[in-house]
Amino acid sequence: MTEVFGTYGGRFVPETLIPALDELEQGWRDALADDDFHRELHHLATTYAGRPTPLTLAERFAPGKRIYLKREDLLHTGAHKLNNALGQAVLARRLGKHRIVAETGAGQHGVATATVCARFGLECVVYMGEEDMRRQKPNVERMKLLGAEVRGVDFGTKTLKEATSEAIRDWITNVETTHYLIGSCVGPSPYPELVAELQSVIGREAREQVLAVEGRLPEAVVACVGGGSNAIGTFRGFVADESVRLVGVEAAGAASLGTGRTGVLHGARSSILADEDGQIADAHSISAGLDYPGVGPEHAWLRDTGRAEYRAATDEDALAAFQDLARTEGLIPALESAHALARARDLDAELIVVCLSGRGDKDLAEALAALGLS
Amino acid sequence: MTKTLVIYLMAEPETPELARAAVDGGADVVELGFPFSDPLADGPVIRRAAERALSRGMRTRACLEVLGRTREAVPETPLVPMTYSSILEAYGWDRFAVDAHMNGATSLIIADLPAGEGPELRRVQLVAPTSTDERIRLAGEQTDGWLYLVTVAGITGARGDVSPALPGLVERARRLTDTRLYAGFGISTPDHARAVGAMADGIVVGSAALQAAENGPDALREFVGSLRSALDAA
Ligand SMILES: Cc1ncc(COP(=O)(O)O)c(C=O)c1O
Numbered sequence: 362m363t364e365v366f367g368t369y370g371g372r373f374v375p376e377t378l379i380p381a382l383d384e385l386e387q388g389w390r391d392a393l394a395d396d397d398f399h400r401e402l403h404h405l406a407t408t409y410a411g412r413p414t415p416l417t418l419a420e421r422f423a424p425g426k427r428i429y430l431k432r433e434d435l436l437h438t439g440a441h442k443l444n445n446a447l448g449q450a451v452l453a454r455r456l457g458k459h460r461i462v463a464e465t466g467a468g469q470h471g472v473a474t475a476t477v478c479a480r481f482g483l484e485c486v487v488y489m490g491e492e493d494m495r496r497q498k499p500n501v502e503r504m505k506l507l508g509a510e511v512r513g514v515d516f517g518t519k520t521l522k523e524a525t526s527e528a529i530r531d532w533i534t535n536v537e538t539t540h541y542l543i544g545s546c547v548g549p550s551p552y553p554e555l556v557a558e559l560q561s562v563i564g565r566e567a568r569e570q571v572l573a574v575e576g577r578l579p580e581a582v583v584a585c586v587g588g589g590s591n592a593i594g595t596f597r598g599f600v601a602d603e604s605v606r607l608v609g610v611e612a613a614g615a616a617s618l619g620t621g622r623t624g625v626l627h628g629a630r631s632s633i634l635a636d637e638d639g640q641i642a643d644a645h646s647i648s649a650g651l652d653y654p655g656v657g658p659e660h661a662w663l664r665d666t667g668r669a670e671y672r673a674a675t676d677e678d679a680l681a682a683f684q685d686l687a688r689t690e691g692l693i694p695a696l697e698s699a700h701a702l703a704r705a706r707d708l709d710a711e712l713i714v715v716c717l718s719g720r721g722d723k724d725l726a727e728a729l730a731a732l733g734l735s
Numbered sequence: 736m737t738k739t740l741v742i743y744l745m746a747e748p749e750t751p752e753l754a755r756a757a758v759d760g761g762a763d764v765v766e767l768g769f770p771f772s773d774p775l776a777d778g779p780v781i782r783r784a785a786e787r788a789l790s791r792g793m794r795t796r797a798c799l800e801v802l803g804r805t806r807e808a809v810p811e812t813p814l815v816p817m818t819y820s821s822i823l824e825a826y827g828w829d830r831f832a833v834d835a836h837m838n839g840a841t842s843l844i845i846a847d848l849p850a851g852e853g854p855e856l857r858r859v860q861l862v863a864p865t866s867t868d869e870r871i872r873l874a875g876e877q878t879d880g881w882l883y884l885v886t887v888a889g890i891t892g893a894r895g896d897v898s899p900a901l902p903g904l905v906e907r908a909r910r911l912t913d914t915r916l917y918a919g920f921g922i923s924t925p926d927h928a929r930a931v932g933a934m935a936d937g938i939v940v941g942s943a944a945l946q947a948a949e950n951g952p953d954a955l956r957e958f959v960g961s962l963r964s965a966l967d968a969a
Pocket residue numbers: 440441466467468469470544545546585586587588589590591592649650651695697698718719720
């Protein structure tokens with residue numbers, strides 16, 4: 362068996378994909394052992410993506426606390442998703458793949474993928490649920506401008522779950538030429554580990570930065586959890602520091618860790634929203650990036666071992682934090698990140714690092730309508 | 736040896752009658768789809784059939800009950816439930832295997848459980864054109880009765896032509912295993928049946944059978960009969 366995180370993980374995919382996963386795993390190991398790979402990633406991160414991203418103290422947002430925001434919203438394309446997309450694009454080139462497929466929910470991963478494909482001259486197809494195309498329209502337009510083909514998925518929930526299934530079906534069909542650039546730390550092994558490693562730059566930088574300004578480690582780090590990639594990237598910087606609490610925040614209507622059960626979705630065993638027969642349940646969140654019934658297997662394992670804790674925020678909690686951060690700090694967060702902000706400000710801790718995983722321009726129409734401001 | 740004709744049907748209340756019709760038309764084995772909400776290996780026809788079956792309440796217990804009734808309708812025919820890991824994870828892997836066999840299953844196919852994963856569950860293994868020789872050998876060793884050759888890198892669904900990847904796969908599988916080889920995915924017409932029957936020991940017809948079954952048992956019997964004749968001429 363290929364479970365990696367306790368009993369979670371694995372490769373629950375059709376046989377057709379197994380050789381490609383083996384090849385990916387080998388290619389990834391070779392890349393990790395190759396200084397040129399690290400140099401190329403570092404060069405892209407610093408000259409193209411905008412790393413390192415700053416750490417900003419949000420004094421007016423949470424008076425009485427010291428909440429630092431890790432500013433992934435300032436990364437090129439406006440979210441942490443680019444860390445992963447850049448790394449996987451470099452890897453895909455090393456594997457000789459010229460066509461990229463991806464799924465997207467909020468559109469941030471789709472935009473990051475379209476961006477790296479434009480940058481490297483790769484063919485790009487992005488699957489997106491039609492409900493998400495509606496609520497994240499600016500990102501659909503950005504992907505098209507960047508030269509990607511956006512394929513709407515018009516069945517089932519018409520959101521990230523179906524988009525992911527369709528991207529995997531495309532990959533099965535075109536596996537010889539195509540790399541599947543998965544957008545979070547989900548999917549069959551080795552994807553969860555690969556994505557976590559590519560996102561771990563968030564936590565590494567944040568740890569150094571908070572030590573530099575505060576001279577001590579934070580009591581807690583907080584991040585929103587959809588598939589879990591910005592959270593795992595943040596946690597990895599602090600997981601060895603036992604005094605630091607790792608807090609993940611799910612959308613209340615998509616709390617795969619909080620209310621889910623062990624199940625199999627999109628190639629991995631994890632904690633998922635499913636009924637007692639194993640049929641996948643619909644998730645709900647105002648935030649398209651969290652509107653997913655699964656979560657990365659490493660989070661299920663961190664939950665079970667007690668190393669990380671997971672909480673939920675409702676649509677209303679997130680909308681309130683969204684508006685408050687805009688008005689107190691002049692920062693418009695992604696609705697996804699607003700879930701982390703909502704729970705960080707009422708956490709029983711004083712010194713906290715929050716991953717501000719993305720910026721909220723994409724969410725204006727949806728959020729203003731929900732707040733009654735449009 | 737005559738070629739084996741495997742017909743796939745989705746588990747629904749009408750399945751026992753449809754299975755009877757398929758066997759009367761010349762099917763040797765019936766695969767019974769237990770629907771899953773997110774069937775990664777399936778194209779639109781089987782995916783839609785699964786959505787419909789689920790909307791009609793075809794959860795695991797109801798599927799097992801249909802399996803039992805199908806066993807009564809076709810007492811002599813091997814019956815093979817085909818489903819996805821999530822269903823077994825929820826029901827209990829061992830318990831599923833036991834209850835399926837108690838209700839008349841001959842074996843199982845789990846579309847997203849490749850050879851090497853869950854080795855204790857006896858089932859028909861699948862190999863694909865992308866499989867390495869080593870994996871074909873492993874699948875051949877672990878498989879239960881016959882090996883399912885996936886004709887293309889792709890998902891289920893009718894296709895215009897027989898996959899050009901199939902002859903190479905059959906040739907490798909013959910060399911690496913001595914189990915019977917039944918090919919499926921994309922086989923939808925008597926012409927396909929004849930062409931594939933000339934290479935493999937049997938064929939599996941899914942999406943096209945579901946489409947025929949939409950028009951009732953008589954239409955299914957006639958369609959299966961046309962595949963049978965073509966296969967016997969192979
Ligand atoms: C800004 C932002 N944050 C968070 C997420 C959730 O993904 P993950 O949990 O993988 O970080 C998304 C997904 O689209 C996103 O766009």
